[in-house]
Amino acid sequence: MHTVAVLALDQVIPFDLSTPIEVFTRTRLPDGRPGYQIRVCAERPEVDAGAFTLRAPWGLDGLTGADTVIVPGTATPAAPLSPAVRDALRAAARDGTRIASICTGTFPLAATGLLDGLRATTHWLAADLLAASHPAVEVDPDVLYVDNGRILTSAGAAAGLDLCLHMIRRDYGSAVAADAARLSVMPLEREGGQAQFIVHDYAPAPQGHALEPLLAWLQENLAAELTLADIASRAGMSTRTLMRRFREQTGTTPLQWLHRARIRQAQHLLETTDHSVERIGTQVGFGSPTAFRDRFRRTTGVSPRTYRRTFA
Helix, strand or coil: CEEEEEECCCCECHHHHHHHHHHHHCCECCCCCECEEEEEECCCCEEECCCCEEECCECHHHHCCCCEEEECCECCCCCCCCHHHHHHHHHHHHCCCEEEECHHHHHHHHHCCCCCCCEECCCHHHHHHHHHHCCCCEECCCCCEEECCCEEEECCCCHHHHHHHHHHHHHHCHHHHHHHHHHCCCCCCCCCCHHHHCCCCCCCCCCCCCCHHHHHHHHHCCCCCCCHHHHHHHHCCCHHHHHHHHHHHHCCCHHHHHHHHHHHHHHHHHHHCCCCHHHHHHHCCCCCHHHHHHHHHHHHCCCHHHHHHHHC
């Protein structure tokens, strides 16, 4: 039987901790036998889990001999990793143990050096911090999980479930994984990556800001065929001055801001109306269905139809 050790660090996120426990505990082989046995391990007997205190039945020695070690996310991802935990994870890696992280669990895994030179992901809100804190890691914020063979990482929340189902499929095949997915009321594979879940807010511009009237006008005219010259004329300045001020005050360009606003409006229409994809593309200002689909996929990671199936 495959042994999974789930490492509970202080400030562990309960959802991330419970996901592998529930998924692997409920996995059954075709003859009815359990596919996994679970060890919940911690450096100390009691773990602060925020809303409650967790008592772990295994110490760090529970990682020894495990086939898989999972590091759930914590509410304090930048917290220093204790030498004991670092050494235990490194020892597991040397022994050939498969190690996976969920959400911000990528941070303690990165702190061991095991992710250096590898591609990895984490919750999209923490991706910039991960890249800044661990420059040797190639951070990909747009995927649900990354499988490097013995080292795996996942994005936040439900992406941990995607990763667990992926590992079950690796261990026991698609039939067992599909059964585990049905028990979890989850598709075995979800299309796209976490880019589809990222809220693409407009670039910041505080109320009373010099560009606020222009941004409001752009929002009201998403369907119009606007050029940079049109926007500059509305703002009463040259295109060069507009570009400089727009980047200073919003961090992006006028046309990039406009494209993002159009995609955000398209997401809203896909969720709340039954308008065709072609009609929505026209409503938000794209000259052709192909241009709309291409821009939408580049921004969200999925097609408009897939987005609608997921969120309508």
